[in-house]
Amino acid sequence: MIMATYSLAALIESSSDSFLKSLTGVPLLLRVGIGLGLSLLVWRFIRFTVLPLFNRDDPQEYPYWIPGLGHLFSFFKNSDKLLARGRVYCGNTREPFAISLAGSRIYVLTRASDVAEAYRNIETLSFNVFVQEMLKTAGNTPSCVEAMYTPLPADKAGFPNPHGKPLATLARDMHLQQLYPGEYLDILGQAFDRFFDSYLHGDTILQECAYAQSGEGASIVLPLMAWCSDVFCRAGQEAYFGPLLEQIDPEMTERFLEFDELSYQLQFQYPKWLSLKMHKAKKVLVEDLMVYFDTPQEQRHGDAWFVKAMEDEMRKLPLSTYDISVMMVTIYWGYYASFFSLDSYAPLIYVPLILFRINTNTRKAAFWMIAFILQNPQLYRTLVEEIQSAFPKDQKTPDAQYLLQECTILNAVWDETVRMSAFSASVRHVLKDTVIGGKLLRKGSRLMIPYRQMHFDESIFGADAQVFNADRFLKDKSLKRGSSWRPFGGGTTQCPGRFAAKQVVLSFVAMLLKRFEVRIDGPQPFPEGQLGKPVLGIMASKGELRVRISPRKA
Secondary structure: OHHHHHHHHHHHHHHHHHHHHOOOOOOHHHHHHHHHHHHHHHHHHHHHHHHHHHOOOOOEEOOOOOOOOEOHHHHHHHHHHHHHHHHHHOOOOOOOEEEEEOOEEEEEOOOHHHHHHHHHOOOOEEOHHHHHHHHHHOOOOHHHHHHHOOEOOOOOOOOOOOOOOEHHHHHHHHHHHHHOOOHHHHHHHHHHHHHHHHHOOHHHHHHHOOOOEEOOOOOEEEEHHHHHHHHHHHHHHHHHHOOHHHHHOOOHHHHHHHHHHOOHHHHOOOOHHHOHHHHHHHHHHHHHHHHHHHOOHHHOOOEOHHHHHHHHHHHOOOOOHHHHHHHHHHHHHHHEOOOOOOHHHOOOOHHHHEHHHHHHHHHHHHHHHHHHHHOOHHHHHHHHHHHHHHOOOOOOOOOHHHHHHHOHHHHHHHHHHHHHHEOOEEEEEEOOOEEEOOEEEOOOOEEEEEHHHHHOOHHHHOOOOOOOOOOHHHHOOHHHHOOOOOOOOOHHHOOOOHHHHHHHHHHHHHHHHHHEEEEEOOOOOOOOEEOOOOOOOEOEEOOOOEEEEEEOOO
């Protein structure tokens, strides 16, 4: 193969030399340009036409024109569109294919059976290397990362560890305890409901939200994305950390949002000199949390079980307050994201991701769910009627179990919302040559599972897969049980926050519809999803959606 390639290259080079000699008399710059262009064509022909003939077991690679950079610019401009183009270019068979980002080969899986095969493979496909690199980029000291990944005794005190896991992986088990249905999730949900109950009043909204505008009568006009961000960041922070963090820094949620807007730079491990603004915002969050964790536990009230339990485990390693605070920023960020598909960052990132998942993804999920509901007046009226029985007489907050089990239309709208808006991807390192879907994945490469590509598969979700259909999951209940609906990832690292995310968003939407008449404030285009900037869960919106809320008459 090598000899054949060299022979072909030599032949092309000889032809090129002859061609260039024929350009005698042509201006030098033009000759240089022609020479570079010809060299690029030769390189591309060999790279994407000749070499694949000798590596037929490898996934087909989507060609690019700039050596060294590959598809980097296209990926950050619109990664979803790039992956869709690559899939179509490679025959739209949904077999594994490859793209290149800054010299790194990335294999892409979009077929459910291949994804399931990758989830089962925990021997040659790993995410630990990626997670550890990301933790160091986030500012965790090498000694902290090493301590988090050092196996602990099976008989240690504190949270049970019968399998002798390191705290990095034990953290997931602790999150399962906090976020799976049971006592701790009930307490967390009640904390959210208390915040929503105190917040969802016209006078409170006008007082707390500088962007809220009084309208005719008692109505209020709100930018929906900004409002959902405000509500869920503050509710999530209080539900997890109690009131102390807001007392330490009343603007901490705003600072978090500044960080979150640039957090993709942390996710993709930008060098510090290219991510100064992100690191500056993160530094403030770390400083706030250092004050929080320097406060004795007995003086901290109203926090979730996980926070003190995780702090206790980290102090036993032992980690410094600084290391704990950096880790918890990753947690604070994570909590705001961890309610969604983040299995690519498991297991340790679950520590940070609990908070990020609540703040980042629940706010976006609530925004998209309300936006889709308001686009359909009949759906809106149906949901207003359906949620009434979730509020027993004289009860201001809904019965969570009734919402989850009896409000079938509301649940179907949630399922369709996360199908339409989930924009995360799972990442694995290929530790050894591995066959997935009949294709050979080479050692040292990365594997990506972009869930959005699966969610828009027309062979699974129908010819209207590109549009919101509130009845989709009502008419075909098997879609949720299928392997193509993956808003929360899958495998052993499936997001543990999926139950909490659904519960708090449905509760907020139900309380909003119960207390207010809600409508779009005048003609507006439906917001477009922001598909360029990579995110850890739910896509952002390119623009705002103004809504008008009016208190319902008793």
